[in-house]
Amino acid sequence: MNICVIGTGYVGLVSGACFAEFGLNVTCVDKDKTKVDSLSAGNSLIYEPGLNELLNRNLKEGRLRFTDDLKKAMEQSLVIFIAVGTPSDESGQADLTDVRQVAADIGRYMNDYKVVAIKSTVPVGTSRLVESIIRENQAEEHSFDLVSNPEFLREGSSIEDFMRPNRVVIGARNERVMAIMKDLYRPLYLIEVPFVVTSNETAELIKYAANAFLATKISFINEMANLCEMIGADVHQVARAMGLDQRIGPKFLHPGPGFGGSCFPKDIHALSHISRALDYDFKIGEAVIQVNRRQQELMVAKIESLVGNPDNRKIAFLGLTFKPNTDDIRDAPAIFIIRELLKKGAGIKAFDPAGMDNARKILPEVEYAGDAYEAAAGADGLVIATEWNQFRNLDWNRMKGLLRQPVVADLRNIYEPARMKELGFIYSGVGRQ
Numbered sequence: 541m542n543i544c545v546i547g548t549g550y551v552g553l554v555s556g557a558c559f560a561e562f563g564l565n566v567t568c569v570d571k572d573k574t575k576v577d578s579l580s581a582g583n584s585l586i587y588e589p590g591l592n593e594l595l596n597r598n599l600k601e602g603r604l605r606f607t608d609d610l611k612k613a614m615e616q617s618l619v620i621f622i623a624v625g626t627p628s629d630e631s632g633q634a635d636l637t638d639v640r641q642v643a644a645d646i647g648r649y650m651n652d653y654k655v656v657a658i659k660s661t662v663p664v665g666t667s668r669l670v671e672s673i674i675r676e677n678q679a680e681e682h683s684f685d686l687v688s689n690p691e692f693l694r695e696g697s698s699i700e701d702f703m704r705p706n707r708v709v710i711g712a713r714n715e716r717v718m719a720i721m722k723d724l725y726r727p728l729y730l731i732e733v734p735f736v737v738t739s740n741e742t743a744e745l746i747k748y749a750a751n752a753f754l755a756t757k758i759s760f761i762n763e764m765a766n767l768c769e770m771i772g773a774d775v776h777q778v779a780r781a782m783g784l785d786q787r788i789g790p791k792f793l794h795p796g797p798g799f800g801g802s803c804f805p806k807d808i809h810a811l812s813h814i815s816r817a818l819d820y821d822f823k824i825g826e827a828v829i830q831v832n833r834r835q836q837e838l839m840v841a842k843i844e845s846l847v848g849n850p851d852n853r854k855i856a857f858l859g860l861t862f863k864p865n866t867d868d869i870r871d872a873p874a875i876f877i878i879r880e881l882l883k884k885g886a887g888i889k890a891f892d893p894a895g896m897d898n899a900r901k902i903l904p905e906v907e908y909a910g911d912a913y914e915a916a917a918g919a920d921g922l923v924i925a926t927e928w929n930q931f932r933n934l935d936w937n938r939m940k941g942l943l944r945q946p947v948v949a950d951l952r953n954i955y956e957p958a959r960m961k962e963l964g965f966i967y968s969g970v971g972r973q
């Protein structure tokens with residue numbers, strides 16, 4: 541089967557390369573010519589474990605190609621995936637500019653029956669909107685079906701997540717298109733991945749519901765962490781004991797500086813916006829947003845209480861990305877915290893294994909180091925903001941010699957408080973003594 545994927549970001553590129561790995565003929569389309577050229581040459585431009593290998597293998601075996609010519613890509617494709625970005629606008633709602641643009645182009649270039657599958661995370665009702673935009677733009681009438689096929693992959697483990705997902709959600713309005721989608725995902729059927737087949741609107745809501753729930757779990761444990769600090773309790777033990785209850789489960793109970801990334805913040809804002817438009821007061825969603833912002837502010841206060849007045853202090857940051865194994869810094873807590881400290885007059889020297897190229901574009905005032913020790917040299921305190929494996933076994937004796945004050949704010953709780961104190965550090969994690 542020939543398919544095309546529009547948008548070669550984290551979702552579109554990984555989906556395209558994985559579908560090619562399933563044996564399909566895939567054309568990936570992006571409006572960014574530089575990206576297209578780089579991808580055609582086998583360089584993914586984004587940091588994602590295993591992606592370059594997958595990309596090059598499928599390019600070489602001729603199942604994967606890249607272009608900025610949507611018309612040509614569509615001609616031979618039965619299924620067209622939309623995987624463009626849907627960022628938040630200033631009001632918090634999903635900005636559908638790119639989705640609308642792509643829908644208009646799809647309508648314009650349609651030459652035969654097509655299945656149009658929306659992989660981007662979009663508000664409920666978007667499949668109807670895309671359907672009507674396609675229809676309005678068709679030069680000749682061709683039939684088509686709209687599928688809502690939200691994506692659940694996580695950056696940092698996206699290939700494994702695509703190849704072995706917990707579930708595949710397909711929202712569609714008729715049997716014919718369901719059969720085509722099942723054919724497309726046949727390798728996942730064979731490994732018994734559960735399929736949730738439903739209406740387009742339900743599929744659209746499922747994605748937001750899942751992300752909002754995960755964000756809620758994080759904000760909940762962060763509130764417990766804050767209480768632990770006041771009570772003198774240990775949030776790791778609270779989380780562990782909670783997680784052993786099978787009704788709760790251990791995942792997403794890690795306290796830290798608040799959630800970030802390109803999905804949770806924007807999706808929970810979008811779901812709140814959807815609710816407001818329906819005149820429904822989504823109280824939990826609003827609270828999760830507030831708790832997350834407060835958590836990031838509390839981290840700034842924590843750093844200040846350890847390091848002292850930030851004015852003219854030098855603070856070392858380890859980690860800029862919102863999680864390890866990605867170069868994505870969109871809405872990363874580290875970025876918010878650094879900006880606040882810069883406003884207060886601090887100088888920041890940072891190191892991140894993959895995120896520094898992206899960070900340089902939005903934080904030119906930060907000094908970037910070649911490794912963790914270079915970042916720490918001469919600093920008044922060290923902040924661990926992302927739990928990269930590279931930061932889990934630092935040489936603390938060496939660090940102590942480099943730092944001006946032996947101060948560590950471990951916002952990801954990767955070290956043991958007692959051990960750090962033994963080593964002579966003024967140390968604080970999140971929600972631990």
Ligand code: NAD
Nearest residue numbers: 547548549550551570571572624625626638660661691695
């Ligand atoms: P991204 O910003 O990394 O990539 C979007 C790509 O679309 C860019 O390369 C851009 O050039 C391209 N594009 C925009 N308009 C285009 C057009 N008219 N024609 C061709 N290409 C166009 O986005 P992403 O992180 O891959 O996210 C895509 C969607 O998937 C979003 O809705 C997001 O919420 C959702 N999602 C993301 C993740 C994730 O982890 N990043 C996970 C699940 C779902």
